[in-house]
Amino acid sequence: MKRLLLVLLLLLAVPASAADRIPGDTDGDGVLASGEYASAVLAYLDTAYMGGAGDLDRDDIRDAAWVYARWDGKPREVVDSSGQTVTLYRPLRRVVTFSGESLETLRSLGFDMDRVVAVDKYSHEKSTFFPECQNKANVGSIWSPDMEKVISVQPDTVFLYATISTAACDDIQQRLEASSPGIRVLRFDCFKPATYADEIRTIASIVDETERGEEFASYYESTMDQIRDGTAGIPDDEKTRVYFEYWFDYTTVAASAGYNEKTELAGGKNPFAVGTAEYPVVDPEAILVADPEVVVKLAGQGLAVGGYAGHDPEALDAIRSALVERPGWSKISAVKDDRVHVIHSDILGGAQHFIGTAYLAKWFYPDRFADLDPHAVHQRYLTGFQGIDFDLASEGTFVYP
Numbered sequence: 001m002k003r004l005l006l007v008l009l010l011l012l013a014v015p016a017s018a019a020d021r022i023p024g025d026t027d028g029d030g031v032l033a034s035g036e037y038a039s040a041v042l043a044y045l046d047t048a049y050m051g052g053a054g055d056l057d058r059d060d061i062r063d064a065a066w067v068y069a070r071w072d073g074k075p076r077e078v079v080d081s082s083g084q085t086v087t088l089y090r091p092l093r094r095v096v097t098f099s100g101e102s103l104e105t106l107r108s109l110g111f112d113m114d115r116v117v118a119v120d121k122y123s124h125e126k127s128t129f130f131p132e133c134q135n136k137a138n139v140g141s142i143w144s145p146d147m148e149k150v151i152s153v154q155p156d157t158v159f160l161y162a163t164i165s166t167a168a169c170d171d172i173q174q175r176l177e178a179s180s181p182g183i184r185v186l187r188f189d190c191f192k193p194a195t196y197a198d199e200i201r202t203i204a205s206i207v208d209e210t211e212r213g214e215e216f217a218s219y220y221e222s223t224m225d226q227i228r229d230g231t232a233g234i235p236d237d238e239k240t241r242v243y244f245e246y247w248f249d250y251t252t253v254a255a256s257a258g259y260n261e262k263t264e265l266a267g268g269k270n271p272f273a274v275g276t277a278e279y280p281v282v283d284p285e286a287i288l289v290a291d292p293e294v295v296v297k298l299a300g301q302g303l304a305v306g307g308y309a310g311h312d313p314e315a316l317d318a319i320r321s322a323l324v325e326r327p328g329w330s331k332i333s334a335v336k337d338d339r340v341h342v343i344h345s346d347i348l349g350g351a352q353h354f355i356g357t358a359y360l361a362k363w364f365y366p367d368r369f370a371d372l373d374p375h376a377v378h379q380r381y382l383t384g385f386q387g388i389d390f391d392l393a394s395e396g397t398f399v400y401p
Contacts, residue, residue, distance in 0.1 A: 020182065022067050022075060022089050023060035032064060032073035040064055063090040070208055078206055081162035081199055082187040092207060094155045097123065098142050098172065101190035102159040103130070104351045105200060108216050108385040109209045117153045128396075129308045129346075129388070142168045147175055155183060162187040191258070191350045193265060193357070197221050216385055223354045223377055224265075227361045230368045231267030240364040242268035243292035243334070245323075246279050247302020247345075250287075254280055259298065262353060266360035267368075268294070288328045294363055295334040297323055300345030306397035307346040308390070316342045316400035339363065342400045347378065355381065359399055374399075 022032045024040030044061045056064075067073060067090065076088040095116045097103040100123040107113060118137035123130050137153050140146040142165050150158070158176060160169040173185045186206070188199045197217045204213020244253050244263050253260040255273040263270055271290040272282055297319055299306050305315035319342050324335050334340050341363055348356030358374035375392060382390045390396065 020089060022064065022073070023056055024064040030075060032068050034068075034073075037064060037068045037073070063093075066091045076206070078186075078202060080187045080202070081189055081195060084187065086184055086186060088184065088206065090156065092157045094153065095157045095159065096139060096150055096153065096155040097159040098139065098145065098169075099159050099161050099188070099190065100126075101351045102186075102188050102203070103133075104386070105188075105190045105203055106207065107387065108351070108381075109200070109204050109207060110212045110387075111207050111209065117155060118150065126308065128390075131388070142172060145172050147172075147179075150176070151179060157184045157186060160185060160187045162189050163192075164189065191353060193224060193261065193353060196351070196353075197224075219380075219385070220354055223358055226372060227266060227357055227369075230361060230365065230372070231265075234267055236269065239267055239269035241290065241293045241333075242270055242364065243272070243287055243290065243295045244268075244270060245295070245297045247298055247300060248279075250282055250284055251279050252282050254278055258353075259348065262348060262357045262360060263296070266357050267364050268360065284326070284328070288332060291332050293333045293337070293339060295323060295332075295340040296360065296363070297340075297342045298345055298348070299342050300349075307344040308396050310397070311395055312397050313400055316344075316397055320400055344398045346396075347398050352378075352381070356398075 021028065022030070024036050025032050026036055026039070040056055041061060041064075044056050044058070067075070070091075077085055078088065079085050092111075093115055095106070096118040097106070097116060098120045100120060103116065103119055103123050106116070113132050116133070116136060118139045119130070119133045121138050121141050123133055124136070124138040127134055137149055138146070139150050139153075142161065158172075160172060162169075169187065173187075176183050176185060186203075188203060190196060190199055190203075197220055200217040200220065201210075201213050204210050204216075242263055244259060245251065246253060246259070252272045253263070253270070254275050254277055255270075256276070257278040260270055260273055264273075271292070272280065272286075299316060299319060303319060305319070306312050320340055323329065324340055329335050341359075343356055343359060346352065347359070355374060355378045358369075358372055358377055362369045362372055362374055378398070379392050382388055382392070392398075
């Protein structure tokens with residue numbers, strides 16, 4: 001009990017910088033022993049209150065307390081999604097995120113958002129979804145980073161993507177490590193169905209939220225597993241034919257596109273999942289020939305309506321009406337059976353992809369997914385994990401109808 005009280009007293013919320021050793025590890029063996037920790041505390045108290053000349057400041061002692069109490073006095077090694085091993089000698093105190101997906105995941109894990117000192121420009125612009133980030137520094141994007149701003153906020157940790165825009169992220173990492181060797185660079189995607197659950201658990205271990213991480217990972221997996229189980233065993237020739245249209249007219253998604261991956265996870269069969277281009281333009285006549293049973297149109301950046309930015313079902317209705325009124329479309333099965341839908345990229349890309357995928361599964365196989373409620377999945381995610389006051393009944397527009 002005395003040890004716990006001492007630790008709590010020393011966990012003071014002041015900025016810390018990254019280092020390549022545990023503060024107070026005087027013999028350099030990589031372990032903060034009880035004697036070293038006690039000596040470090042006494043030396044700091046002597047310096048702070050008795051005029052001593054110790055070399056550990058308040059930040060160091062606070063971080064030593066964290067490592068001693070939570071990490072058993074040892075550094076923590078993690079392997080991120082790029083495959084690099086990062087050794088943590090201190091907890092994360094001053095975080096910069098160039099990845100909105102990582103920022104969102106940190107919030108899902110209950111990470112103290114006051115420890116995030118700067119975010120990318122796109123997260124900064126999302127005033128409704130990230131209201132707590134509006135007063136944080138804006139460090140630009142991975143394609144146009146404001147490196148001067150990054151350095152000025154003195155981060156100890158920077159989050160970058162792992163497997164997309166790797167050249168841009170590699171460049172940022174190299175520049176950071178050259179200018180500030182103590183900065184830890186962590187690389188995660190946080191938007192891929194194949195790796196997201198593992199990333200949740202890894203990031204949770206980094207921020208010491210393993211229980212919360214398991215809760216969130218299990219919630220995510222329960223939705224994705226329900227979708228996979230519900231579509232398992234459907235013969236290829238019996239899968240629902242789906243025409244998925246990107247933001248731009250007659251632009252679809254091919255096999256390499258993330259939106260196609262979600263379509264296939266939901267049991268859809270994409271007649272245009274061929275070729276090398278991610279987003280090929282298709283001949284309007286080819287859509288009529290393919291005779292899709294379901295049409296899904298993406299709203300979002302290219303069709304900037306709906307999402308978290310505003311409650312505007314009429315705008316999504318107008319998008320849908322424009323589709324069904326296209327020449328010849330009255331003859332395709334999706335229109336005849338009233339199975340044309342609009343979905344916003346806010347819930348089909350990024351960390352929220354499981355919500356949008358649940359909607360796709362429900363649209364493709366309403367009988368198989370009678371018990372799946374994507375709206376409820378979405379609301380619980382916002383209330384229970386994102387911790388934001390957002391009522392889907394009256395705010396935002398994500399699907400239509």
